[in-house]
Structures are given as structure tokens and as C-alpha cells.
Amino acid sequence: xxxxxxxxxxxxxxxxxxxxxxxxxxxxxxxxxxxxxxxxxxxxxxxxxxxxxxxxxxxxxxxxxxxxxxxxxxxxxxxxxxxxxxxxxxxxxxxxxxxxxxxxxxxxxxxxxxxxxxxxxxxxxxxxxxxxxxxxxxxxxxxxxxxxxxxxxxxxxxxxxxxxxxxxxxxxxxxxxxxxxxxxxxxxxxxxxxxxxxxxxxxxxxxxxxxxxxxxxxxxxxxxxxxxxxxxxxxxxxxxxxxxxxxxxxxxxxxxxxxxxxxxxxxxxxxxxxxxxxxxxxxxxxxxxxxxxxxxxxxxxxxxxxxxxxxxxxxxxxxxxxxxxxxxxxxxxxxxxxxxxxxxxxxxxxxxxxx
Numbered sequence: 001x002x003x004x005x006x007x008x009x010x011x012x013x014x015x016x017x018x019x020x021x022x023x024x025x026x027x028x029x030x031x032x033x034x035x036x037x038x039x040x041x042x043x044x045x046x047x048x049x050x051x052x053x054x055x056x057x058x059x060x061x062x063x064x065x066x067x068x069x070x071x072x073x074x075x076x077x078x079x080x081x082x083x084x085x086x087x088x089x090x091x092x093x094x095x096x097x098x099x100x101x102x103x104x105x106x107x108x109x110x111x112x113x114x115x116x117x118x119x120x121x122x123x124x125x126x127x128x129x130x131x132x133x134x135x136x137x138x139x140x141x142x143x144x145x146x147x148x149x150x151x152x153x154x155x156x157x158x159x160x161x162x163x164x165x166x167x168x169x170x171x172x173x174x175x176x177x178x179x180x181x182x183x184x185x186x187x188x189x190x191x192x193x194x195x196x197x198x199x200x201x202x203x204x205x206x207x208x209x210x211x212x213x214x215x216x217x218x219x220x221x222x223x224x225x226x227x228x229x230x231x232x233x234x235x236x237x238x239x240x241x242x243x244x245x246x247x248x249x250x251x252x253x254x255x256x257x258x259x260x261x262x263x264x265x266x267x268x269x270x271x272x273x274x275x276x277x278x279x280x281x282x283x284x285x286x287x288x289x290x291x292x293x294x295x296x297x298x299x300x301x302x303x304x305x306x307x308x309x310x311x312x313x314x315x316x317x318x319x320x321x322x323x324x325x326x327x328x329x330x331x332x333x334x335x336x337x338x339x340x341x342x343x344x345x346x347x348x349x350x351x352x353x354x355x
Contacts, residue, residue, distance in 0.1 A: 002352040010343040032127035082152025162218025164242035173208035181205035215300035232286040265320040
């Protein structure tokens with residue numbers, strides 16, 4: 001009988017950490033599972049002393065290592081984990097952002113902060129056991145007239161088809177200095193993570209935190225957080241050139257949201273008469289961050305006929321991954337009184353969504 005097993009991986013107050021936030025989940029090419037998040041040491045705030053941590057599992061998620069620090073910087077903010085696995089080399093890449101702990105988002109946007117938002121990358125060649133010293137790539141992926149910048153959060157993808165097969169694509173967002181408009185964009189690497197370049201931005205604003213999935217025809221689908229309250233749904237856009245440019249934005253009426261991050265991931269490609277499967281997770285409510293729901297599409301996200309609730313109460317950010325045994329993993333924020341009490345991993349067969 002299909003079932004959904006849930007376990008808490010990070011809980012507020014543990015290890016002298018005030019709050020754990022911003023989950024990211026990937027399976028490595030050799031079968032390890034890595035669960036990342038931000039360890040917000042002193043408060044729940046988006047600013048201040050924040051480190052990036054990871055827990056590892058080598059048995060498909062049954063047991064986990066203790067939390068390991070990937071990056072910390074003495075009182076400053078190291079956050080927005082966005083991981084991507086290069087299946088050709090086995091390397092796990094992690095893109096992240098940094099800012100001074102005393103600089104608030106509003107100050108960065110107004111350009112009154114002491115420093116700005118910077119972009120870094122690190123990697124692991126041993127399934128997350130050790131990590132290289134982060135290196136800055138801001139100049140390569142952030143334009144001079146951008147202020148705020150975020151990688152992911154969640155996970156990137158490696159393209160499997162078409163002229164850009166092998167490309168590592170990481171979803172991001174930014175705010176323009178002059179207009180203060182916010183857009184989604186991607187950055188990518190065509191040399192297995194050694195260098196990163198800026199890809200295309202959305203042609204319209206009022207979108208930010210996003211994830212990307214490869215769909216039929218060697219195209220990409222970008223799924224974005226939406227600030228247009230006239231349509232309380234996710235916003236999507238399609239790229240036909242590997243993320244170098246993006247088409248018109250449209251709302252997806254099936255994917256309601258309260259303005260929050262979400263996750264989209266391909267479970268499998270179609271084979272013969274069997275269609276492929278794409279999965280999506282978010283707090284499915286037009287007003288409040290609650291009702292964390294996972295959905296299934298068999299037509300590359302055109303329709304979402306099946307869905308199941310993972311947590312009916314307060315819930316927020318999430319990240320999906322296909323686990324080594326073929327089950328689905330969803331790492332998500334939730335609680336009983338508010339969405340940020342703990343980060344939970346749910347594991348289930350893909351068929352459970354349709355039962």
C-alpha cells in the first residue's frame with residue numbers, strides 16, 4: 001500500500017540555532033541524498049548571522065548525518081541555497097548569496113547599504129562530505145544596475161536534450177536599481193560548473209523566486225512566485241534556447257499561491273505510450289502560507305489533475321527531488337502555529353499522489 005513517510009530533519013532551537021529556513025534537496029549521482037538549509041542563528045530574520053548547513057543520507061533518507069556547515073562568515077548572511085548535480089562528472093554544485101549581516105534587503109534595494117548582495121559558488125566531489133571554499137561569481141552573473149539578487153532557492157537542473165544538453169541551469173531573481181522592478185532570470189554553465197554566465201531574464205516584472213524544469217522539444221519551463229494579486233497563481237514562461245531568453249508570462253490557474261516559493265521537478269520522461277511526469281509543490285492557498293500540496297502533471301505542466309496534501313497546517317518553502325530508490329522526496333517548512341517551526345522530509349511513491 002502506498003504511503004507517505006515524514007521525518008523532521010531540522011527543528012527550531014536545535015544546536016543553538018533560532019530558526020532553520022530555505023530547504024534545498026538533491027540526490028547525487030552515486031545515491032546520496034543531501035538536505036540543505038539556512039541556519040539562522042540569532043533570529044528568524046532574513047538578515048544577520050546566517051550559515052548554510054547540510055545533512056547527508058546514504059540509505060535513501062532512512063538515516064541522516066548531523067548537520068554540517070557548508071559556509072559561514074562571522075555574523076554575515078550566507079543563504080539562498082540552490083544545488084545542482086552534474087550527472088556527467090558527479091560533482092554537486094551549490095550556488096549561494098552573501099551580504100553583510102547588518103545590511104537589510106530594503107537597504108540593498110535603496111542602495112543605502114554598506115555593501116551589496118553578492119553571488120558565490122561552491123562544490124563537492126565526494127557526495128557532500130566536503131566542500132570547496134566558496135568563490136565569488138558576482139561579476140559573471142549579476143549586472144551592475146541590479147541591487148537585490150537571489151539564487152533559487154531550491155535546486156537547478158542539468159539539461160538532457162537538444163543543442164544545450166549537459167548545461168547546468170540555476171534559477172535566480174533580481175531587482176533593478178532604477179525602477180526597483182523585480183524579475184526572474186537564470187544563470188548557467190556549459191563547462192561543468194567551472195564558469196557561470198548570465199542567462200535570460202523574464203520580459204515582464206512582478207515575479208521572483210523561481211525553479212526551472214526541462215520539457216518536451218528541448219524547451220525549459222520557468223515557474224515563478226507572483227506578486228500580481230489580480231491573479232493569485234504561479235506564473236510560468238517558456239524558453240526555446242536553453243534559458244538565453246524567455247517568452248511571455250502567463251498565470252497557471254491550477255497552481256494557486258499566497259506569494260511564496262515553490263518547487264517543480266521532472267520525475268521521469270515519457271517512454272513509448274507512457275507520458276512523462278512533472279511534479280510541483282507549494283502552499284496551495286491564495287491567501288496564507290498553509291496546505292503544502294504536491295501535484296502531478298503528465299503533459300509537461302499544462303494541467304495538474306492529481307494532488308495530495310503533505311501538511312494541512314502552516315507551511316511555506318519546499319524542494320522536490322527524485323530519491324535513489326525511485327520515491328519522491330519533498331523537503332518543506334511547516335509547523336502547527338507558524339510555517340517555520342521545522343523542516344520536514346516527506347518520502348512517497350509517485351503513485352501515492354494519485355491515490
